[in-house]
Amino acid sequence: MRLYGVTGWKNSGKTGLVERLVAELTARGFSVSTVKHAHHSFDVDHPGRDSYRHRDAGAREVLLSSRNRIALMTELRGAEEPALETLLTRLAPVDLVLVEGYKRDRHPKIEAHRAETGQPLIAPGDETIRAVASDSARSLPEGLARPVFDLDDTGAIADFILSEVGL
Template identity: 75%
Template sequence: MKLYGVVGWKNAGKTGLMERLVTEITGRGFSVSTVKHAHHSFDVDHAGKDSFRHREAGASQVLLASRNRIALMHELRGAPEPALDMLLAQLAPVDLVLIEGYKRDAHPKIEAHRAVTGNPLIASDDPSVRAVASDVSVTLDRPVFNLDDTVLIADFILREVGL
């Protein structure tokens, strides 16, 4: 599987860019999966639902299945957060995996950047950031795209991964 990341500070436009890239790249006939890192506790389940009750009772894994989708929840229960490569090994094969977050990992990335956040560029100190998508002009030693130019960004990523 080919991997490409989207990184950036909070409110930089990562999720919007991810969403547009998935739409654009799948529209070109490629299969795409995504991985999203969350820095906080999250839940895809709700109190009172059967699967929630299974987890609360102590189940290590709960798999929900229907004719429309499946979801596998794995409770870490104090174990360390799994490394990205371990998570990727659990995905079914696709043409491209887009990864939101995991900015410290070594896979190639594009940085989403919005001037209003006031944050410095990650790319300045990280060679794994191969390009920047920004809402302002940025001078850098690698490609810079308009944050809203999804077609050019998708072209760049697909070239980078050889698709």
Template identity: 75%
Template sequence: MKTWGITGWKNSGKTGLVERLVAHFVAEGLTVSTIKHAHHSFDVDHPGRDSYRHRDAGASEVILASRNRIAQMTELRGADEPRLDDLIARLRPCDLVLIEGYKTARHPKIEAHRAATGQPLIAPGDATIRAVASDTAPTGLSVPVLPLDDTAAIAAFIRAGLSL
């Protein structure tokens, strides 16, 4: 499976870009999976639901299944956060895995950048960033700058980079 990341600071447009790229690549006939890193505690389950009660009782893993979807929840219970490669290995085969976040992982990435965040660019100090997708035109970079809202151009850049 081929992987490509979208990274950047909070509110830089990462999620919107990933969403648009998934829709774009799927419309082109590719199968796409995603992995998103969260820096905060999150829960996809709700107190009182059966699956929540299973986890709350101490289950290490809970699989919730229906004819429409399957969700697998794993409680780390103090164990180390899984490595990105281990998470990718859990996915069913697909054409492309888009990864949101994981700034320090070593896969190729595009940095999403919005000037309004006031954050500096990550690209100058990170060789895994192959382009910057920005709402401005930053200068002095050794990588291409693409318009943040030009999904087709960003998708074409990824396709070329991965020979898709």
């Protein structure tokens, strides 16, 4: 399965870029899935719902199904978080998987960067970052040996990613 990452610091525009890329790539006829890493606890279920009650009672996995969608929730219950590679095996085959976050993993990535965050670029110290998408090219260090895109130029970023993965 081909995969490409979108990484960057908090509030750098990662989620918006992934959202726009999914819309752009699917409009071009490609099938796309996403994996998003969260650094905090999260819940997609709600107290009182049947599926929540199943999990709360101790179920390791709860599969919720309807004619519109399927959701599989897995409680780690103290087990180690699965590696990205392991999680990818649970996805159905698609043309491209976009991965948000996972900045320490070794897959190819584009870094989202917003000058207003005041955060330094990750790219100079990480060869897996193949390009930078920024809202301010002027805020980037001189001599950056990576292509730079406007953060909002979704079409050009999509073209770059497709070229990188051979689609």
